[in-house]
Amino acid sequence: MFFWHNYNEGITMDSNVIIKVDRVMKKYKVSESNSKKGFFNSFKRKKVIKVAVKNISLNIKKGSIVALLGKNGSGKSTLIKMMTGILYPDSGQIIVDGLLPYNDRKKLALKMGVVLGAHGQLYWNLPAIDTFNFMRSMYKIPEKEFEKRLKLYLKMLSLKDVYKKPVRTMSLGEQMKCNFVASMLHNPKIVFLDEPTIGVDLPSKSALKEAILTAREKLGTTFLLTTHIVEDIEIADHVIVINKGRKEFDGTKKKLEHIFGDNRIVELYSTNIAQINLMHYGRVISKTNNMAKLEVRPSMLKSKEFLKILNSKHVFDYRVSEPHLSYVLSKLYKSFDKKGERDG
Amino acid sequence: MDNPYIAFFKISIKDSSAYFKDYLTYTIGRILTYMLMIFVWNIVYIGGHLSEIGSFSLMQIDAYFVIGGAIFLIIDSKNDKILSDDIKTGNIAKSLIKPVNYVYMVFLESLADNVLVLPPVFITIIFALYYLGISTSILSIITFIIIVLIGYAIINVIQFIIGSLSIYTTSAFGMSILLANVAFILGGAIMPLTFFPSYMSNIVLLLPFQMFIYVPTSILIGIIPSSAYLYYILFGLFWLLMLSVLGYFLWGHVKKKISSAGG
Incomplete structure (x- = not known):
């Protein structure tokens, strides 16, 4: 060079x-x-x-x-x-x-x-x-x-x-x-x-x-x-x-998303949301009577237990997506705040 | 193609002319102050049956205040305010991103304001000389112009120093008011400096403030003899050099300390 x-x-x-x-x-x-x-x-x-x-x-x-x-x-x-x-x-x-x-x-x-x-x-x-x-x-x-x-x-x-x-x-x-x-x-x-x-x-x-x-x-x-x-x-x-x-x-943006946003967002549509132990699978972002939005680890998407839930008869639809950059950034900024609190 | 500084000066005049009504009101206020001075001194002369005080006749004292008042409008500069506001608000950033010298820009912006009052000032001075029957020479007029320019440069440098000091004091407002009052009194705006008690005038006549009103006005109306013209020019240049050196070193220090708003 x-x-x-x-x-x-x-x-x-x-x-x-x-x-x-x-x-x-x-x-x-x-x-x-x-x-x-x-x-x-x-x-x-x-x-x-x-x-x-x-x-x-x-x-x-x-x-x-x-x-x-x-x-x-x-x-x-x-x-x-x-x-x-x-x-x-x-x-x-x-x-x-x-x-x-x-x-x-x-x-x-x-x-x-x-x-x-x-x-x-x-x-x-x-x-x-x-x-x-x-x-x-x-x-x-x-x-x-x-x-x-x-x-x-x-x-x-x-x-x-x-x-x-x-x-x-x-x-x-x-x-x-x-x-x-x-x-x-x-x-x-x-x-x-x-x-x-x-x-x-x-x-x-x-x-x-x-x-x-x-x-x-x-x-x-x-x-x-x-x-x-x-x-x-x-x-x-x-x-x-x-x-x-x-x-x-x-x-790069991709790298940022990869490091701070490698988790996936799963939108779950079910007739029986209340009976699913959502917190067991990931972090609950939002929840209504028939829809839940979860943040899950990539490994969770491959686990038999979670795939069983997704394919159960109560779940009539689901969607998996990468988190939006704004979500990645807000998560990143929150981690700064937590670090700041720890450091006093 | 324009020189960047000429272009900046032109746009500053255009910008300043937007505040012309404000300027007009301010000028009327100043004129009223000087009219009051003339009335007071007329009462002193006429009431006391005096033909002369400290070598000034009544006609000369009238001319002194009319011409002095007009000069004060020119030398009433504002670069302390420009600099202090720029530092305080962080607006200095928008000047420092330009490929020009910031200090020159401050002086030119201030000059653009003063240029607007030049026509009424010239008319006033010519009117005062003609109406009051003051005879003056070409040499006196030329020296008067030189001294006014030196006085203008001195007050600008002093104001620049005060504006620069706002980096340490947050605002230059207090010091600006102090300077305005000192320049008003010790510059000879209230009375000719020779009217002061001798112990005071001996000190005041060593300071640069006399270059603002007392010296140029006294030259034009014939109080200061032509033999002393060179002394006053050199005296003014000496103070201008001293203050400029001080301003140069101070600015060198200040520009490293500038911390604009934001972060």
């Missing part, structure tokens, strides 16, 4: 890798309120060191779509902000397309697009076209190229009737789509999308996903997105899960 060398930092990278994160740590000092009762105690604040990112290492391949998942406060946005050069890591190293983000922020900004969900780039009182024109000047995009790209994105995201309206009169979904356009106009090599579908309706979500897939296919753009919305992950070919600043999973 071909390797290239970053002479500035002495780091060797695989030529297929566009982002390399190497043992990165980031700590914050935060004020915590005093839990003691009393008037004066309510003014006292305790300084606490919070480790937002703990020793994370990862590689992101060129042209991939990577979903960065984790609960609120898990360190996702901090990690993205370090990759984009907004924050300095306390230790460790990040290399994005051969550049150190915190030292070469301006150079890197020319190669990347960023949509920060809560902090849009659009000027609130001006039409989105003013921001787009500003982007054209800032990234020195040739006039003809700009017109071509703008036309393409406006069509793809159904923004033709919207982009000349002041941003403050736009819906949240329209604002998100315009923010996406603003971050894509200079054809960036890497795009960071921090919760890009907050408050976006279903057609707009589909349009955004379509635009991401098109950009990846036609331009080879790499996307790194953080999200809480399971449907957004569908387009990702790689998933990274972090919890309390630690990387807990790094692999």
Whole structure:
């Protein structure tokens, strides 16, 4: 395999890798309120060191779509902000397309697009076209190229009737789509999308996903997105899960489902549900008079005892399926909570 | 093709003009303050049968407050607020993802606000000179412009330092109010600095605040002689350099401590 060398930092990278994160740590000092009762105690604040990112290492391949998942406060946005050069890591190293983000922020900004969900780039009182024109000047995009790209994105995201309206009169979904356009106009090599579908309706979500897939296919753009919305992950070919600043999973969606969701979901339709000892076979997810939903181990599906139940005359239908990704993730997050309780 | 900074300046002016009504109300408030100053000092001169106080005639004191009031509208910058808000809300992130220098953007955004008040300020100054019959020279006008620019740069750097300090204090609001009042009093907005008791004016005349109103206005109305022009230009540049060095090192430290909202 071909390797290239970053002479500035002495780091060797695989030529297929566009982002390399190497043992990165980031700590914050935060004020915590005093839990003691009393008037004066309510003014006292305790300084606490919070480790937002703990020793994370990862590689992101060129042209991939990577979903960065984790609960609120898990360190996702901090990690993205370090990759984009907004924050300095306390230790460790990040290399994005051969550049150190915190030292070469301006150079890197020319190669990347960023949509920060809560902090849009659009000027609130001006039409989105003013921001787009500003982007054209800032990234020195040739006039003809700009017109071509703008036309393409406006069509793809159904923004033709919207982009000349002041941003403050736009819906949240329209604002998100315009923010996406603003971050894509200079054809960036890497795009960071921090919760890009907050408050976006279903057609707009589909349009955004379509635009991401098109950009990846036609331009080879790499996307790194953080999200809480399971449907957004569908387009990702790689998933990274972090919890309390630690990387807990790094692999494909299939692998995630395999490790955390190898159990199967069995829907059982019977005239006599009450007489079956469901808990003996697996975890009961839901139950009505004639239907039960169970989570069972794969080995259970092969056991004679369970097959006997499925084939009994009272059971008139059954269905076996793989758990949905949302179920896998909620199970994964619950396991984090339990681990947190155990660790105190 | 536009330069990115010119493009940013243009869009900032466009954005600021959306708040023009707000600006107009604020400007009217400022004008009322200065009209009050003029009335008070007219009462002092006429009631006390004084032809001159501290080398200022009544006509010169009227011109001092009209011109001083107009200058205050230009130098009333807001980059402490921009920087402090950006740090406090995490909005700094959306500026730091752009391929431009963040510090220049803060200064340009603030300048875009001040540019909007330039036309009424020019009209006011020309009106004051013509209506009150103040004779001035080309050299005085040129020096006046240079000193106003230096004063503008100084207050911007001080505000930038205050805005940067908000990383340690959460908000720069208290310090901004303190600076506004110090600049108002020690800059010569309430009275010419030579009216202060000598022990106080000796100290105040060593500080950079006099570059905001007292020095440029006194140059234009002929209180400061042309022989002292170079001294004031060098004095202003000295303070600008000192404060810029301080701001540069402080920002170098602050940008490493920035922790944007979210996580």
